[in-house]
Amino acid sequence: MFTHIMIGSNDLERAKSFYDATFVALGGNPGEMDARGRLIYVHEGGRLMITTPIDGKPATAANGGTIGIAAASQDHVLAWHAAGIAHGGTAIESPPAERPNGAFVAYLRDPDRNKLTARTKPTK
Template identity: 85%
Template sequence: MFTHIMIGINDLERSRRFYDATFTALGGKPGEMDARGRLIYIHDGGRLMITTPIDGKPATAANGGMIGIAAASRDHVLAWHAAGTTHGGTAIESPPTERPNGDFVAYLRDPDGNKLSVRSHSTK
């Protein structure tokens, strides 16, 4: 259904440090800058784009919005959470935890306040 997700940010280099660290922790690669100055992360068929707003106004986080990212394992979720908090993210909700269905999940806000969740699916 989706071709990509785009997140508006205010400080490209600060966001690059955060997203490079968190996607590397999931086994992905650092973002690549396109000709229009957007960071692009491609991993497991998904595409996340990071950009300053085209209208020149400040970026704001979506109230009630969240982006869910798949992780291969519980260890990847923990590495993502650690990389994110080390690189300007804020831990929110609960500490990384197992859900009743066996999934392991963690939540962060990126340096601009965008809410992110990473989840590894149970093998139960």
């Protein structure tokens, strides 16, 4: 359904440090900067792009929005969460835990306050 997700950042260098660490923790690769100055992450068919806003105004986090990132295992979710905290993210919601549907889930806010979740596939 989606081709990509684009989010804004007020500090691309800080965003790269955070997202490189969290995607590497999931078994992915560091992001690459494209010719237009956007960070691009490609992982398991998904594409996340991070840019400074085109309109020149400050980037803000979506109120009520969450970006979900697939993880292969509970260990990957925990590594993602730890890497995010170590690179400027903030733990939010409940601690990493299994949900009633069997998915293992963790939540973070990135340094620009975007809400993220890493989760395994449901087992029930």
